[in-house]
Amino acid sequence: MTMTATVSPDRMGRSLTEGVWRLDPARSTVAFHVRHFYGLMTVKGQFARYEGTLDLSSDPAVKLTIDADSLDTGNRTRDKHLRSGEFFDVESHPQVRFLSENATLEGDTLTVVGGLYAAGKEIPLEVRAQLRDVGIDGEIEIEAEVLADHRKLGMLWSPLGIMRAPSRLIIRGRLVRQEGV
Numbered sequence: 001m002t003m004t005a006t007v008s009p010d011r012m013g014r015s016l017t018e019g020v021w022r023l024d025p026a027r028s029t030v031a032f033h034v035r036h037f038y039g040l041m042t043v044k045g046q047f048a049r050y051e052g053t054l055d056l057s058s059d060p061a062v063k064l065t066i067d068a069d070s071l072d073t074g075n076r077t078r079d080k081h082l083r084s085g086e087f088f089d090v091e092s093h094p095q096v097r098f099l100s101e102n103a104t105l106e107g108d109t110l111t112v113v114g115g116l117y118a119a120g121k122e123i124p125l126e127v128r129a130q131l132r133d134v135g136i137d138g139e140i141e142i143e144a145e146v147l148a149d150h151r152k153l154g155m156l157w158s159p160l161g162i163m164r165a166p167s168r169l170i171i172r173g174r175l176v177r178q179e180g181v
Contacts, residue, residue: 023052028173
């Protein structure tokens with residue numbers, strides 16, 4: 001994922017290395033974009049239910065768990081198809097997860113290497129996230145985008161090749177320090 005930040009690396013680094021940070025669903029989005037119709041249009045969707053944490057002192061340092069059934073593209077018929085066995089297979093695999101294997105903070109850039117698990121398969125991802133100190137103690141803005149080949153997750157349905165890979169995964173929002181953990 002790629003993010004942009006303009007904060008002091010010392011303050012950012014010190015803040016993020018202390019404690020557990022939670023992705024605030026009220027002020028965040030977890031979304032996806034897929035090129036469709038031979039790349040001429042983009043289907044956009046997002047997930048309504050998810051949990052994410054960042055704890056640079058633990059392993060895994062980054063965890064994101066998404067309720068796959070909560071996807072919404074604004075088209076009920078499409079959403080039902082995306083929940084089917086041809087894509088997310090939510091009946092057998094109700095969650096999409098990302099777990100880090102390595103996380104490195106350099107200034108305002110968090111680089112995370114890990115695995116994306118969906119529909120019973122896993123693919124490796126390297127995500128670069130931009131962080132920005134918003135000036136409120138215990139809150140940091142995060143913005144990240146990464147390309148993921150959905151075909152490697154078994155999401156192959158594409159009559160006549162109208163759905164193009166890769167998909168763009170997007171996370172934007174706030175990390176809030178979790179108290180008492």
